[in-house]
Amino acid sequence: MSTDGVSTDAVSGEPSRLRADARRNRERILRTAMRHFSQHGIDASLDEIAREAEVGAGTLYRHFPSREALLAAALEERQAALLAGAQQAREISDAGAALGAWLASLQDYLRSFNGLPAPVLAAVKQQGSPLCLSCNALVALTGEFLDRAQQDGQARRTVTANELFLSALGLAWVLDRAEACGTTREALEKVMAQGYLTPERAEDVTHGGG
Amino acid sequence: MSTDGVSTDAVSGEPSRLRADARRNRERILRTAMRHFSQHGIDASLDEIAREAEVGAGTLYRHFPSREALLAAALEERQAALLAGAQQAREISDAGAALGAWLASLQDYLRSFNGLPAPVLAAVKQQGSPLCLSCNALVALTGEFLDRAQQDGQARRTVTANELFLSALGLAWVLDRAEACGTTREALEKVMAQGYLTPERAEDVTHGGG
DNA sequence: ATGCTATATGGAGACGGTCTCCACTTTCCG
DNA sequence: CGGAAAGTGGAGACCGTCTCCATATAGCAT
Numbered sequence: 215m216s217t218d219g220v221s222t223d224a225v226s227g228e229p230s231r232l233r234a235d236a237r238r239n240r241e242r243i244l245r246t247a248m249r250h251f252s253q254h255g256i257d258a259s260l261d262e263i264a265r266e267a268e269v270g271a272g273t274l275y276r277h278f279p280s281r282e283a284l285l286a287a288a289l290e291e292r293q294a295a296l297l298a299g300a301q302q303a304r305e306i307s308d309a310g311a312a313l314g315a316w317l318a319s320l321q322d323y324l325r326s327f328n329g330l331p332a333p334v335l336a337a338v339k340q341q342g343s344p345l346c347l348s349c350n351a352l353v354a355l356t357g358e359f360l361d362r363a364q365q366d367g368q369a370r371r372t373v374t375a376n377e378l379f380l381s382a383l384g385l386a387w388v389l390d391r392a393e394a395c396g397t398t399r400e401a402l403e404k405v406m407a408q409g410y411l412t413p414e415r416a417e418d419v420t421h422g423g424g
Numbered sequence: 425m426s427t428d429g430v431s432t433d434a435v436s437g438e439p440s441r442l443r444a445d446a447r448r449n450r451e452r453i454l455r456t457a458m459r460h461f462s463q464h465g466i467d468a469s470l471d472e473i474a475r476e477a478e479v480g481a482g483t484l485y486r487h488f489p490s491r492e493a494l495l496a497a498a499l500e501e502r503q504a505a506l507l508a509g510a511q512q513a514r515e516i517s518d519a520g521a522a523l524g525a526w527l528a529s530l531q532d533y534l535r536s537f538n539g540l541p542a543p544v545l546a547a548v549k550q551q552g553s554p555l556c557l558s559c560n561a562l563v564a565l566t567g568e569f570l571d572r573a574q575q576d577g578q579a580r581r582t583v584t585a586n587e588l589f590l591s592a593l594g595l596a597w598v599l600d601r602a603e604a605c606g607t608t609r610e611a612l613e614k615v616m617a618q619g620y621l622t623p624e625r626a627e628d629v630t631h632g633g634g
Numbered sequence: 635a636t637g638c639t640a641t642a643t644g645g646a647g648a649c650g651g652t653c654t655c656c657a658c659t660t661t662c663c664g
Numbered sequence: 665c666g667g668a669a670a671g672t673g674g675a676g677a678c679c680g681t682c683t684c685c686a687t688a689t690a691g692c693a694t
Contacts, residue, residue: 233690236642259680270644275682310625335598339605360620368625373615376606381615384594388545395549396586405583405591408626409619410570415520415578416618443661443670469651480673485653 240277242267247278248288255328256285282333286344289326293348296323300355310368313359314407317382320352321399324386331387338380353379381406450487452477457488457498465538466495492543496554499536503558506533510565520578523569524617527592530562531609534596541597548590563589591616 278284299319337345357375488494509529547555567585
């Protein structure tokens with residue numbers, strides 16, 4: 215524990231110019247929040263988190279002005295894991311398999327906390343959200359893998375990154391509230407991948423339109 | 425129950441043996457609730473509904489013990505419309521088109537109120553919910569049209585009614601919070617119908633398994 | 635060390651939501 | 665018309681979010 219006093223963190227993350235006690239508190243809050251979000255989902259009581267982190271509610275809200283801000287901070291590790299997943303997926307030679315691997319990683323990420331899909335979806339449309347940045351990145355990444363699979367003739371050219379990402383969100387939403395509901399994750403992923411129509415019929419619809 | 429002078433309503437609907445004032449209040453609450461759910465989504469304040477219906481909170485909770493109960497009552501007309509939609513769909517000769525029509529009606533129903541997909545999904549797994557009955561019926565109806573389309577070779581035999589219904593729920597969830605998010609309902613419906621994979625690739629996955 | 639100030643803290647309390655409880659009012663039957 | 669059964673309203677307990685500011689503290693200058 216080499217306590218290096220005040221040194222300004224030149225390159226890295228946010229908690230740079232905070233006073234020592236503030237940094238400590240921020241950390242306590244964050245750890246407690248991660249535990250609570252894991253256990254009780256994204257609707258965990260913020261005051262309860264503050265209480266258990268042994269700080270006042272004001273302190274929590276000073277560090278994290280909104281639930282989303284706290285959520286975003288609590289998700290950083292998971293996001294790192296997701297990015298690692300993306301890197302692994304990139305190294306898969308088959309474009310379709312790579313896309314599949316990415317979507318699987320994405321599902322895992324979206325199930326970090328119960329109810330996570332909702333704020334993520336909100337962040338997609340709402341500009342200023344703290345989750346927004348990562349969220350745009352997620353769409354972009356989805357686009358990257360989708361493009362590759364399309365180039366390779368494995369994914370439909372009619373599908374856009376946005377659509378695929380939103381579909382994945384919908385799937386995650388169903389999954390995290392309904393796994394014990396008579397279906398498996400695999401089955402629903404398959405429906406998303408293949409659709410419910412027969413191939414021949416699907417092509418008709420493609421050309422015929424509505 | 426020795427002296428049940430008040431005859432139990434054997435067959436029909438709910439508002440049977442209520443005192444005149446009670447029936448009137450129930451009706452006022454229901455009308456107000458329909459308006460509020462329409463305007464503010466399913467999270468509309470119940471106390472606010474009571475206030476605007478000019479009844480006490482206790483009265484509201486006596487008639488409708490939970491938000492779900494009120495919701496279920498407020499949805500009755502919409503459910504009737506949905507059933508009518510099902511009947512129309514039945515009369516379509518093409519099995520695939522019939523399935524499509526049903527799913528479209530279902531989407532309309534699920535968008536009766538903002539946020540409706542969530543309680544419906546909850547009702548799928550939670551036995552005792554007031555929405556549960558209608559919800560089971562919805563899965564059954566979906567099964568009816570899916571079966572027909574499968575018989576006709578238009579829908580994949582690997583898909584079950586439950587899966588299709590849950591997918592539709594996920595779609596509705598995305599739609600009702602994200603329509604103004606860079607995508608159209610039609611596009612997402614198409615993804616659900618066809619999947620994101622190319623037909624050839626989809627067949628590989630079918631055989632290859634997980 | 636010591637003083638000083640920017641920084642950070644805690645928790646009381648305003649607000650709004652859910653839901654219960656029961657003293658009171660109303661209906662309606664005999 | 666009288667009284668029991670049915671129904672009512674709204675006060676208030678409880679819980680969650682979020683703000684505000686008197687107070688406490690870290691860390692720099694001296």
